[in-house]
Amino acid sequence: MKKILFYCQYLAGMGHLVRSTEIIRSLVPSFQVCLVIGGEPIDQFEVPDGVEVVYLPALREEAGELIALNQSVESVKIARRQRLLGLFEQFQPDCVITECFPFSKYKMAFELLPLLERAKAAQVKVVCSLRDLIMTQSMSEKGLARKQARILDQIQQFYDLVLCHCDRNLQSLDACFPSAHALTCEVFYTGYVAQSLATSFVQQQALKSPRIVASVGGGRYGYSLLKAIGEVGPLLHHAIPHQIYAFAGPFMSESEFHSLKTLTSSQSNITLQRFTPNLMDYLYGADLSISLGGYNTTMNVLSSQVRSLILPSPSPNQADEQWLRASRLAQLGAVEVLSPDQLSPSALAHAILQHLHTAKPSHAINLKGSENTAKRLRQLCDQTVALAR
Incomplete structure (x- = not known):
């Protein structure tokens, strides 16, 4: 069985980890997978069975700077780099996957460039796993040109394949990376990666209807939305029979989470939890989802x-x-967009009640990203075997 070393670093939220593990869920029947996690561990987060998981000393980002827990950033960088290179030698992968790098997460170059150099020397296949949109910061035209030149150079040096986890009919790489035409390796559009239904325990319970699910991903930036949910609760309680299941996310601050608990504790129509690994179960049985617009939450909604x-x-x-x-x-009618000025109790109540009476959306968007990724990687590794013979 071929081996894949899958590197995943999340710096603020948890979306990169969620998407990576869903891809890995489709890989494990065909590959031996080692998942390298560089972010803070998340309680209750579930990794697919049969996957070896290695946690590097955690790093996160605040105000554009890397932050380590109880250690200096430089000492953590040294320890991480040594651990990653040692793992490469121990695991001896046939393929290395870097999540987003080199298109983003360049702050991790201190450990990824040595890893890629080691992979190149060992003639190991290298793949970039890339979501639909590349995060861009404001920079000068010259700065943007330098960034794109660096990405092109590193793709040319190290990479055999770029996997774009989106539907090409909806989003193409050149729309957010104008130099895509100059990439020297294949760009393969997998379709979007959506989570699978994990269990059915939620659907089997007798829950109130309509069921409304409110979620904010990792939670660092979700307080204002969940606060609005807490404030609209009394209005909805008198308007319709329902139950709201709200999830704050593992990275929401304790003070914000405590404030939400205080706000919702006396409201029988709101159940507030820190995190669930089974969000898809709630969504499949829900009448309405209210959320931020991160990649994974949006794909789960679709x-x-x-x-x-x-x-x-x-x-x-x-x-x-x-x-x-x-x-x-x-524009496709697949979702409805909320604006910040709709977070007042009256405006949000109106939006919720109105949307509950609309028809359920339908679409033809490609959500087979996990399966198509596994298929393409099998082809890549089979090609390697054929060349070796």
């Missing part, structure tokens, strides 16, 4: 075909990405 109200994240680093994705899907 997969479950639940009515949805999406508020693009207020985070400066995510706002453009989430707005672009949500607005394009809204």
Whole structure:
């Protein structure tokens, strides 16, 4: 069985980890997989059975700078680099996958460039796993040109394949990376990656209807939306029989989560939890989803075909990405976009009640990203075997 070393680093939210593990779920029947996680561990997060998981000393990002827990960043960098290179020698992969790098996460170049050099020397296949939209920060024209030149150079040096996890009919790489035509390796559009239904325990329970699910991904930027949900609760309680299941996310601050608990504790129509590994179960049985517009949440909404109200994240680093994705899907009638001025109790109650009476959305968007990724990687590794013979 061929071996894949899958590197995943999340710096603010948890979306990169969710997408990576869903891809890995389709890989494990055909590959031996080692998942390298560089972010903070998440309680209750479930990795597919049979996957070896290695946690590097955690790094996250605040105000554009890397932050380590109880250690200096430099000492953590040294320890991570040594651990990663040692793991490569121990695991001896046939393929290395870097999630997003080199298109983003360049702060991790201190450990990824040595890994890629080692992979190249060992003639190991190298693949980039890339979501639909590349996060861009404001920079000068010269700065953008330098960034694109660096990406092109590193793709040319190290990479055999770029996997774009999107539907090419909806989003293409050149729309957010104008130099895509100059890439020297294949760009393969897998379709979007959507989570599978994990269990059916939620659907088997007798839950109130309509069921409304409110979620904010990792939670660092979701407080304002869940606060609005808590404030609209009393209005909805008197308007319709329903139950709201709200999930704050593992990275919401304790003070914000405590504030939400205080706000909702006396409201019988709102159940607030920190995190669930079974969000898809809730969505499949829901009448309405209210959420931020991250990649994974949006794909879950499309997969479950639940009515949805999406508020693009207020985070400066995510706002453009989430707005672009949500607005394009809204044009197809797949989602409805919320604006910040609709978060007052009366405006939000109106939007919820109105949307609950609309028809469930339908679409023809390609959501087979996980399966198509596994198929393409099998072909890549089979090609390697044929060349070796």
